[in-house]
Amino acid sequence: MHARLVRSAAVAVAAAGTLAWAPAASAQPSEPTPSAPATHAETPAPDAGSVEITAKDTAGDVLPGAAFLLLDSAGQEAGRGKTDAQGKLTFPDLEPGVYRLKETASGSPLHEVVADQDVIVTPGTNTRLTIVDPFKAAKVLLKAKDDKTGKLLAGSAVNIGSGDKTILTLTTGSDGTASGKLPINSRTGSDFWVKQVKAPVGYDIYKLSKEFKAKPGDPVTVTVTNAKTATTPPPTEKPTGKPTERPSDKPSPGQPGEGEDVPAPSASGTPTADETASSTAAPAPAGSLAHTGADATPWLIGGAGVLIAAGGGALVMTRRRRTDNSTDDGSTES
Numbered sequence: 309m310h311a312r313l314v315r316s317a318a319v320a321v322a323a324a325g326t327l328a329w330a331p332a333a334s335a336q337p338s339e340p341t342p343s344a345p346a347t348h349a350e351t352p353a354p355d356a357g358s359v360e361i362t363a364k365d366t367a368g369d370v371l372p373g374a375a376f377l378l379l380d381s382a383g384q385e386a387g388r389g390k391t392d393a394q395g396k397l398t399f400p401d402l403e404p405g406v407y408r409l410k411e412t413a414s415g416s417p418l419h420e421v422v423a424d425q426d427v428i429v430t431p432g433t434n435t436r437l438t439i440v441d442p443f444k445a446a447k448v449l450l451k452a453k454d455d456k457t458g459k460l461l462a463g464s465a466v467n468i469g470s471g472d473k474t475i476l477t478l479t480t481g482s483d484g485t486a487s488g489k490l491p492i493n494s495r496t497g498s499d500f501w502v503k504q505v506k507a508p509v510g511y512d513i514y515k516l517s518k519e520f521k522a523k524p525g526d527p528v529t530v531t532v533t534n535a536k537t538a539t540t541p542p543p544t545e546k547p548t549g550k551p552t553e554r555p556s557d558k559p560s561p562g563q564p565g566e567g568e569d570v571p572a573p574s575a576s577g578t579p580t581a582d583e584t585a586s587s588t589a590a591p592a593p594a595g596s597l598a599h600t601g602a603d604a605t606p607w608l609i610g611g612a613g614v615l616i617a618a619g620g621g622a623l624v625m626t627r628r629r630r631t632d633n634s635t636d637d638g639s640t641e642s
Contacts, residue, residue, distance in 0.1 A: 357429035359399040359407070363391045363439045365419055366493050370395030371441055373415025378427070379408040390415070402429045414441045418495060418524040445489035446497075446522035448530060452480045452508060455533040460484020464532060465506035470498060479506075490522055497523035502530050512537050 363374040371391060378387040378399050386407060387399040406428055411421040419441040429435055452464030465479040468490065478486040492498050499521050507513040511534035522528045 355404075355432040356401045357404055357431055358402055358434045359409075359427055359429060360434055360436045361391065361397045361399075361409075361439060362437070363395045363397075363415075363441065365416075365441050366443060367495065369495075371415055371419065373413075374411060374439070374441065375413040375415065376439075377410045377412055378402075379410070381406050383408075404429050404431045409437070411439065411441075416441075418443055420444055443492040443494070444525035446492055446524065447527045448476070448478075448488055448490050448522065449527065450478045450480060450486040450488075450502075451529065451531045452484050453531060453533050454511075455535045461508040461511065461534060463506070463508040464504060464534065466502050466504045466530075466532060468500055468502045468530075470500050475500075477505075480508075492522060492524045495524065497521050497526075502532070504532050504534075507534050510537055511535065 359378065361376060363371040365371055372393045372395055374391045374395070374397075376389060376391075376397055377385065380386045380403075386402060389397045389399070391397045406426055408424060409427050410424045414421050420443070422439055422441060427435060427437065448468065450464075450466060452461040453459065454461060460480075461484050462480050462482050464484075465477065467474045468476040468478065468488075476488045476490060478488055480486045490498070490500060499519065501517050501519050503517045504514040514532050514534055518530065518532070520528060520530055
């Protein structure tokens with residue numbers, strides 16, 4: 309019965325919408341209600357950083373009006389601007405991270421822009437960068453020509469340099485020309501030299517060195533002229549002033565030598581001792597030394613010839629005497 313009364317009272321209070329009754333004590337101690345966790349709690353913002361840019365050229369002069377664009381890691385624009393009269397530009401209040409810096413214009417017709425680069429921004433730090441814009445390169449055109457006709461020649465190779473350093477090597481093509489770019493390090497231009505290292509086929513090499521000056525971004529033409537190689541016929545035998553064949557001092561066969569006595573033929577037709585000796589003796593070969601008596605055969609033959617001739621002469625004389633005696637005897641008898 310008591311339970312029913314309690315329940316009825318509780319229902320009545322609930323129906324009234326107001327909780328007016330509460331037990332004075334509880335059989336069990338009440339547990340503390342846990343506190344809800346702090347969701348969406350705000351964290352303090354980190355310290356911001358900045359980037360300071362100074363734009364210069366290779367000669368060390370500042371470049372006002374150079375334009376830059378800064379992109380965050382997501383590729384979103386974080387800042388843009390141009391350098392002032394001192395060549396400076398600052399991007400402030402940047403969250404720490406990696407950024408991409410792009411130069412969109414050098415602010416000068418004489419200079420090139422640099423390639424993109426990454427920039428790291430750290431908390432509370434001003435990151436300083438020096439951007440050096442190079443001068444625009446000069447465009448050089450090489451021509452090789454015939455020094456007489458002006459015809460363009462292929463195959464001419466030249467070195468182009470400055471000081472003691474070779475910067476560029478060019479070789480003319482079928483149209484007789486070649487082109488390239490030369491770095492410039494001054495607003496007023498740079499001095500260069502050109503020297504031919506190979507001549508076109510059929511031409512002499514141009515040995516001298518030419519000098520020229522080129523300004524930033526300007527075109528310049530360099531011409532090398534070559535003379536044709538002299539073509540001469542093959543050399544003929546030059547006269548030496550000396551006879552090709554030196555006459556021999558020795559007599560040729562069948563002809564007497566100078567200063568030699570020609571033996572007269574004998575009246576009887578019988579060869580004389582000299583003729584016999586010369587006909588029977590073998591002629592000495594040309595260039596051999598004269599015999600000094602070691603070979604006596606010619607002398608023996610010559611002596612025999614003399615004896616035969618003497619004997620023949622005596623016989624003839626004896627016969628003539630007999631004939632004369634016979635004639636004398638006949639005439640006396642008549």
